[in-house]
Amino acid sequence: MLRERVLDATVRLILAKGTDAVRLEDVASEAGVSKGGLLHHFRSKQALIEGVLRRQIAIFEAVLPPSNSPPGSFTKAWLDAAIPLTEPRRGDPSDQVAVALLCAISGGSETLDVLREHYEQWQERLVTDGLEPATATLVRFAVDGWWTSRILGLAPPTGELYQRLRQDIADLVEPA
Template sequence: MRDRLLDAVERLLVRDGVESVRLDAVAREAGVSKGGLLHHFPSKQDLVRGVVERLADRFEAALPEPDAPPGAFALAWLQASIPAESPTGDRSGADRVPLALLAAAGGPDVLAALRARYARWQLRLADDGLEPAVADLVRMAVDGWWTARLLGLGVPHDDAHIELRALLVELIRTRGGAG
């Protein structure tokens, strides 16, 4: 039931944005009573926290183990965030749940939980065998790219998408040796 409710939240987020996440709307989308929803998630903040944790877990599942070759973590960060090809009919990331925006909308506790995950990811990135400035540049480029897609701000498309992504992959491989 928890996954059914979290799936409903994700559908609402993608379709209608963060403001659409209301307990009655989630219950309706999931096909359950509001009482059934409240049994699993006593508040909207608990519901948002559940989605943020699930999305962060999915992201972490795509990342390599700590003993991976140099640059592997940065490369996995890129691959989990930016598709290899420019998405057809790119809707500026509208097909993805806005994790950072959702965490911010969830309040200080939810945002603090995401910040704690980011801090751990940043440590892993710093220990990835890349020069520190390169590791930071890759993370910031990927996060900025994702944010640009989400908000529709100067999103690279088609050949520009492929070329920019290739430049990041080349930077990771030449400064870290990931294959």
């Protein structure tokens, strides 16, 4: 329970200020715990960031279908979990993907390796999802590019363009 409060507080701070601004003292204060209580569960900022990443991965994987699902199910779930049907606002629950990516990028090579390992597994699931492997990978690249654009503020699509692009990606997943 305390561990989850600390992770929740860290996610809120990451969404508000980014990972560079996250300090253990701030996390402890946001979580309503002592710094010693936080350090009992996470011995360093690195361990805390990796803990957030691992939890975000678990949340993401919880919405992905089992491997015996109908063709295209995994690719569609990948899209739906990462790019909502309606344009999200800052702090929207869909920003959880952004939290995971920010943690992986800022946590150093060991933390990034955690995400890389999962990406290898997810890519394998995508190419064996029953769609043309190149199409499933194209959907992944579109999703990854969308998040990179959103995280870095590189002119992410908005309004009608957001809707059109989201639909175009979804159309790749739908059987002809």
